[in-house]
Amino acid sequence: MPIYPGVSCPTDLETALEFGLEVVKFFPAEQIGGVKMLQALQGPYGNIRFIPTGGISAANLKTYLDLPSVIACGGSWMVKADLIKSRNFSEVQRLTAEAVASSEGKPTFKFI
Template identity: 70%
Template sequence: MHAELEKIAQIKVVPVVAIDNADDAAPLAKALVAGGLPCAEVTFRTDAALESMKRMAELGTIQVGAGTVSKVEQVKAAVDAGATFMVSPGFNPKVVDYCVTNGIPIAPGITNPTDIEMALDFDLEVLKFFPAEAFGGVNTLKALSGPYGNIKFIPTGGIGANNLLDYLSFPKVIACGGSWMVKGELIKANNFAEIERLTKEAVELANSL
């Protein structure tokens, strides 16, 4: 497993964030680090995504990833901005091929055996199961993973404090992605103290297993 993915496996929770104002990026990163989660998947869902990645990466204290990656051009731009891992909602062979060829860790989204077998062709070891809850949650993930013993997963989508442990208790899950501790309204309100508090709760919950 790539070193960047090993880091994710150690912290068990990946905050998935959408930032509308890049000025919020550094304070958000500091709140996540203070709460015990030195990692952020900054999604390409806003115009401020790249600048936010850059400002977070410049701090040097947080692992920055790019989420909602759907084009090779986004991968290149994210790497230039300081992102060290890629996450995509689906399986785009062009994006995956570029990342694998250039040694960039990527966890592409999968929902079925065909997706997983495409990933195996690229020798990937960690995949994103997305949207997790909408596609049947832990039970579906267990059924999917049965034939593929070496594959690990980062489930994302509909995961929160109420079901985090359901996923993390499954040995093939290395971490879960979620946004419950970094909700958009909290970021917009600059309520970084609450984000830090929720982050600490998430860390304590994840480590309670």
Template identity: 50%
Template sequence: MDATVLDRIAALRIVPVVVVDGADEGARLADALVAGGLPVAEITLRLPGALDALRAVAAEQPDVLVGAGTVVTADQVDEVVEAGAKFLVSPGTFEPVVRRAHELGVPILPGVATASDVMRALDLGVRVVKLFPASIAGGPAAIKALSAPFGQVRFMPTGGVNAANLHDYLDLPSVIAAGGSWMVERPLVTAGDWAEITRRTAQAVALAAPRSTTTEG
């Protein structure tokens, strides 16, 4: 299960970090992402209706790879997996959360910001982590530095990733994808501006496409 889900994330290259409140917002946002060519969402547990949103997307839009973010307790692991989350993301590396995710067979990307965090994740059997908050933790330079002693680890930087610096991350061989919210900003959701979310999503997908490395002669 881990390999399949992580392979899909790696193929999509961007994971929208979504803040939605309730089933209707979740379903409409998922529709907007799909229309923009990006059938994946990390629904963060930041608002009271986040679980309802996750449940709606998982039930009504099976083609969308839906995950849960801001998972910080083992009980939340149970709740989001029951709601249909296919992957979990946490802001830190917390043993009870990681172990419970493994017990339920759901891939988890725990947050890291230091070499000690990475070592803790490795000890828990994790090979793909979330650099968070990426811009504060050192950005692309931090990933390059951490990749030297931890060549077996792959990263999904999140926090401060945007259209302007996306390829600074995606061009690194140890980055499988980047998490970002610029295409799904909360004011767009509350305004119901699904067309703008679709437009930004399509732009992000085009921007994230692997760049050509062909040579002449």
């Protein structure tokens, strides 16, 4: 079973490296610097791949996915509680399809 522990700073990344990890969850992405932080981390941690979550939306999804170090994004905007409660699954499906279309050829796309 794949496990992607969350990281939010270089110290966390160093710990991940000590455990031999190559993929980590970057959380909470937007609150800790978002795309700019990931761009800064790509240099010294070029062998690590990220799955950003936290603040990801339809508006910023493609910006994250365009980064070479990002292999997937997680987001809850597609499955908001009110959509589930009202059983508006057609809207969930539409939002999810929109998100997948934004991936434009990324090798992996997972909803976390």
